[in-house]
Amino acid sequence: MTESTTTPAAAPGDRTVTGAPIRLEGVVKKYRGTTKPAVKKLDLEIDAGDIVAFVGPSGCGKTTTLKMINRLIEPTEGKVFIGDRDVTNEDPDKLRQSVGYVIQSGGLFPHWSVRKNIGAIPRVLGWDKKKIADRTDYLLDLVGLDAAAFADRLPKDMSGGQQQRVGVARALAADPPVLLMDEPFSAVDPITRVRLQDSLIAIQHEVAKTIVIVTHDFEEATKLGDKVLIFSEGGQIEQYATPEEILANPANAFVEEFIGxxxxxxxxxxxxxxxxxxxxxxxxxxxxxxxxxxxxxxxxxxxxxxxxxxxxxxxxxxxxxxxxxxxxxxxxxxxxxxxxxxxxxxxxxxxxxxxxxxxxxxxxxxxxxxxxxxxxxxxxxxxxxxxxxxxxxxxxxxxxxxxxxxxxxxxxxxxxxxxxxxxxxxx
Ligand SMILES: Nc1ncnc2c1ncn2[C@@H]1O[C@H](COP(=O)(O)OP(=O)(O)OP(=O)(O)O)[C@@H](O)[C@H]1O
Incomplete structure (x- = not known):
């Protein structure tokens, strides 16, 4: 019997997933000076190329969980894997260079131009100028901004929505497999939010990263998430499923109450x-x-x-x-x-x-x-x-x-x- 040497051709329209799976194993977070853990014991698998939206009542541990993935918050116990890498043992600075991170208001350096902001991590990684410039132009186009008009602007000369687009471009600069987004669209007006959400969907269609997004808004979660994870207090998973499944079959009374x-x-x-x-x-x-x-x-x-x-x-x-x-x-x-x-x-x-x-x-x-x-x-x-x-x-x-x-x-x-x-x- 001969082994086939051909790789199966991707079906038309198939996208190449550049994201990596994320796995949390027995992850616990106890903040110093508190009695109850913010996250009790969390096991979670996120598939490569998925957008997963974390929702749940205030204080349930969404942000804590998100930030343990790039170790902006150190887990008290447990392990976090990105692909095969046990990131709990990695140098946190190195880790953060390989995990895109987007926060509420873009989090851009105010005195740096758009171009300089986007090039921040590639410069640290030692990319040459031409490569950084090309990547910046590509990313600005990807997030729907005209490079000629925006590359040399300062953040203050842009709308909140435009700044947030640059925030996404910057997070994608070094082509990380994972993008973490902490309530990225909550500071903009509703019409802009809808546009940014649509833009994220389009971007993800092209780049196919693994994206985790914390949101207060269940509508946003169902719109963006391939899967939605509903937490209750202590980082307890109440349901982790597609939006359709959650709406059709809420797992329990908590979920029912939460989704209305x-x-x-x-x-x-x-x-x-x-x-x-x-x-x-x-x-x-x-x-x-x-x-x-x-x-x-x-x-x-x-x-x-x-x-x-x-x-x-x-x-x-x-x-x-x-x-x-x-x-x-x-x-x-x-x-x-x-x-x-x-x-x-x-x-x-x-x-x-x-x-x-x-x-x-x-x-x-x-x-x-x-x-x-x-x-x-x-x-x-x-x-x-x-x-x-x-x-x-x-x-x-x-x-x-x-x-x-x-x-x-x-x-x-x-x-x-x-x-x-x-x-x-x-x-
Ligand atoms: N640095 C800290 N020190 C002590 N307790 C903290 C700290 N940060 C968060 N907590 C507590 O941990 C719990 C989870 O907080 P976390 O911010 O993860 O919740 P969340 O679901 O993201 O909340 P929200 O939706 O309000 O942003 C809360 O009870 C919070 O008060």
Missing amino acids: SGATLAHLTLSRVKDVEHDEVTTATVGESSKEVAGRARAAGHTWIVVVDEHGRPRAWPSLREVESQDRITDYIDSRLPTVATSSTLNDALDSMLAASQGGTLVTDGRGRVVGSLTIASVMSVIRGQLADARDDVASYESHHHGDQQDASLPAFSESAQTAESEASRS
């Missing part, structure tokens, strides 16, 4: 967009003075506007920063603009937001004219209100139904309950 009631979904198809109060929007037409439009928007407390055509139909929804980057409103058309009609269900609205990967959507009337906007938060708050009402109804039914003595203040209800019971017993 499943009834939420049922309500989405019952309610309509017109039942939800829309936010007002500032509209403008192509060619108007940007300054005037921005002034109008600010007076209304808006941070973005909708550019509409002569029929009032939306073309784009630029932020004021984008508006003010030009003298006049441009004729740009955003082909991915999410819109829903007032007659759509809330489910449609969420679909539209998700399809466009947006945290909000424009609302149009039957003729496609913009009448306002809707955010996921406002849709969710309506649903939560409905659920609370539904629970109150059930609770009041149960308290009266199961009470031994009749409540004199509710004779009609008691009677009807009794009637229903006697009818049921007759049938």
Whole structure:
């Protein structure tokens, strides 16, 4: 028998995983001076090329666990492996050069240009100038920034979202197999956050690292995570599974409580967009003075506007920063603009937001004219209100139904309950 010497060809669209698996074995963290361990005893395997999102209530040990992977926090007990390397025995500085790390506000050196920031670790590693310059240009493009415009800027001359993009580029500079992200998108506005999330998904599609991300936001976790890890206090794993599995089969009452009631979904198809109060929007037409439009928007407390055509139909929804980057409103058309009609269900609205990967959507009337906007938060708050009402109804039914003595203040209800019971017993 002859051995095959050919390596199986990758299927079209297959990506080369450059990430390494991460394994935690019996990892414990006891902070000095505390009685309860922050992380009790954690065994965890993360597959190469996966994004795993850590979620859980405040203080449950997410950040502690994350930082034990690059030993910004030293484990009290246990071992951490990246690939085959037992990193608990490595020089921590060396280790951190091979593990990308992204924190909340980018964490860039403020007096260094973007180029210098991105080149920080490659310089320490002794790369030559040309290689660093090429890598910087590649990474800026990867994170969606124009190298010609941004490479020589200082962080303070960039938006929070742009700084965070540079933070990601810097973390990827030395091509590490692992990227750790500690609430990377929590300091930016929701629209920017959605864009950064989408950008991370696109980047990961290309680079296929192993990414661990700590987030407070379950939506973000389900959006980004190939798997989501739900912790409870003491770094206890309550469920570690794909978002679909968690939503369909929460492992226990803790997880159920954490992700919210499943009834939420049922309500989405019952309610309509017109039942939800829309936010007002500032509209403008192509060619108007940007300054005037921005002034109008600010007076209304808006941070973005909708550019509409002569029929009032939306073309784009630029932020004021984008508006003010030009003298006049441009004729740009955003082909991915999410819109829903007032007659759509809330489910449609969420679909539209998700399809466009947006945290909000424009609302149009039957003729496609913009009448306002809707955010996921406002849709969710309506649903939560409905659920609370539904629970109150059930609770009041149960308290009266199961009470031994009749409540004199509710004779009609008691009677009807009794009637229903006697009818049921007759049938
Ligand atoms: N340096 C420290 N010294 C003592 N206790 C600490 C220290 N850092 C964290 N802790 C405690 O360890 C526990 C876990 O903290 P950790 O920051 O890992 O939680 P977390 O899940 O990331 O919380 P959050 O979501 O609020 O950021 C908490 O009870 C916290 O108070």
